[in-house]
Amino acid sequence: MQKALRWIGIALGVAAGLLxxxxxxxxxxxxxxxxxxxxxxxxxxxxxxxxxxxxxxWPLTLIAFCKDCHGDxxxxxxxxxxxLFGVFSASNxxxxxxxxxxxxxxxxxxxxxxxxxxxxxxxxxxxxxxxFNRLSDSDLGLLIAYVKALPPVDREVxxxxxxxxxxxxxxxxGIAPDVLPAEVIDHAAARPDAPTPGLxxxxxxxxxxxxxxCHGEDMSGGPEAxxxxxxxxGGALGGWTEEQFVQTLRTGVAPDxxxxxxxxxxxxxxxEMTDEQLRAIWLYLRSLPAIETxxx
Numbered sequence: 001m002q003k004a005l006r007w008i009g010i011a012l013g014v015a016a017g018l019l020x021x022x023x024x025x026x027x028x029x030x031x032x033x034x035x036x037x038x039x040x041x042x043x044x045x046x047x048x049x050x051x052x053x054x055x056x057x058w059p060l061t062l063i064a065f066c067k068d069c070h071g072d073x074x075x076x077x078x079x080x081x082x083x084l085f086g087v088f089s090a091s092n093x094x095x096x097x098x099x100x101x102x103x104x105x106x107x108x109x110x111x112x113x114x115x116x117x118x119x120x121x122x123x124x125x126x127x128x129x130x131x132f133n134r135l136s137d138s139d140l141g142l143l144i145a146y147v148k149a150l151p152p153v154d155r156e157v158x159x160x161x162x163x164x165x166x167x168x169x170x171x172x173x174g175i176a177p178d179v180l181p182a183e184v185i186d187h188a189a190a191r192p193d194a195p196t197p198g199l200x201x202x203x204x205x206x207x208x209x210x211x212x213x214c215h216g217e218d219m220s221g222g223p224e225a226x227x228x229x230x231x232x233x234g235g236a237l238g239g240w241t242e243e244q245f246v247q248t249l250r251t252g253v254a255p256d257x258x259x260x261x262x263x264x265x266x267x268x269x270x271x272e273m274t275d276e277q278l279r280a281i282w283l284y285l286r287s288l289p290a291i292e293t294x295x296x
Contacts, residue, residue, distance in 0.1 A: 030167040037121035038182055042107045043114070043191075045137050051145040056272030058207050059139040060146055062132075064269030065213060066093070069126075075099070075153030079126075086163030088126060096152030109144045116181030123182035125160050130181045134209050136194035199276060204284030207277050210270070220291040228265070234290035245282045246275065 056063075069090035071077045076092030076099070095101035104112070108119045116129030132140065162170070169175045178184050195202040208219075215221045215228035221235070222228065231237055237245065244255045252260045252267045262268045270278075 026164075026167050026171050030162065030170055033123070033170070033180060033183070034125070034162065035122055036182075038115065038117045038123065038187065039121065040111050040115050040117055040187060043110050045106065045110055045141055045144075047106055047109075047141045047148070048145040051142070051149040053146065053149060056269070057274050058210075058277050059135060059142055061210055061269060061273055062143060063146060064266055065128075065210065066147075068266075073153050074147070074150055075155045076157035078158060082163065082165075084163050084165040086166045087158055087161040088166075089157045089160050090126075092153060092155050092157050093147050094150045094153040095148075097154035098156035099153065101148065101150065101152075106144065109147070110140070113140060113143065115185055115187055123180045125162065126179055127181055128178070128213060130178050130185055131209055131213055133181075133185050134192060134206075136192055139194055197276065197280075199280055199283060201280075201284050201287045203277075204280035204282070204287075207273075208281045208284050211281065214265075218291060219285060219288055220293055230291065230293045231285050232288045232291045233286060234292045237285060238290065242279060242282045245285075246278045249273075249278055 066074060069077075069079060070093055071090070074093045075096065076090050078087065078089050080086070080088040092099035093101055100108075104119065111117050111119070112124060112127065113129055113132040114135075115133070116124045116127050118124060132143070135143070166175065170179065192206075195206050197203055211219065211228075211231065215231050219231040221230045229235060229237075240248075240255060248254050248260070249267050250271050252262065252271075254260065260267050
């Protein structure tokens with residue numbers, strides 16, 4: 001009996017040692033990734049001296065998606081706070097007390113939005129820079145001008161702290177790779193030119209970057225909340241007309257009478273886009289391969 005207990009004790013000790021070693025390895029790997037310094041040369045970018053804060057069409061439609069994380073006043077907020085998962089915060093973007101707008105230079109804004117890195121070169125966590133990276137210089141400049149013109153909001157937001165469970169998920173792939181966007185962005189790639197606005201598939205593809213944030217690269221969506229419906233011809237939109245598509249985004253009511261939840265589908269912000277922009281998106285969506293999915 002004593003011999004059996006001794007072996008059990010040894011086994012438990014070995015298991016505890018392996019767990020400690022595994023936890024240490026996970027911590028080391030994630031700390032290395034979180035503290036990697038990216039050398040991003042300054043990029044020449046013309047940023048307008050003034051911004052129209054009332055404008056809501058493309059590309060300023062994207063500001064609505066900024067508000068999803070940074071708050072309606074863009075003054076920042078805590079998105080998640082859990083002992084195991086950690087603290088995940090969206091920064092105060094304004095020039096108020098505690099806001100990055102007090103200290104960010106134009107170069108810092110470009111690095112954050114286009115490359116997903118902080119002024120010190122370390123990666124931002126959860127910042128969708130892989131989306132903003134696809135914007136032309138002129139459109140990115142308009143977004144930066146808008147943020148720089150924000151009224152100050154005095155709010156101190158605690159820094160993001162990645163907890164042990166989140167670290168495990170990062171290492172095992174339980175969190176999407178773009179949680180550290182600096183790792184998935186090609187920092188040396190040439191910047192895209194914005195297509196000439198018009199009723200073309202090319203312009204629709206460019207503007208539809210706003211759709212891809214939820215509906216995915218192939219626009220087929222997913223079954224989970226927040227993943228979006230299947231926008232390809234193989235989904236529900238396969239039976240819609242262009243007029244119904246535009247009307248749905250203008251009113252928030254689908255052809256079958258279903259009301260869209262603005263918390264899941266921000267139609268109330270997308271409705272600010274012009275008819276030309278929405279119709280171009282429709283042309284792009286209709287050009288996609290039909291992907292059949294169980295969710296519609």
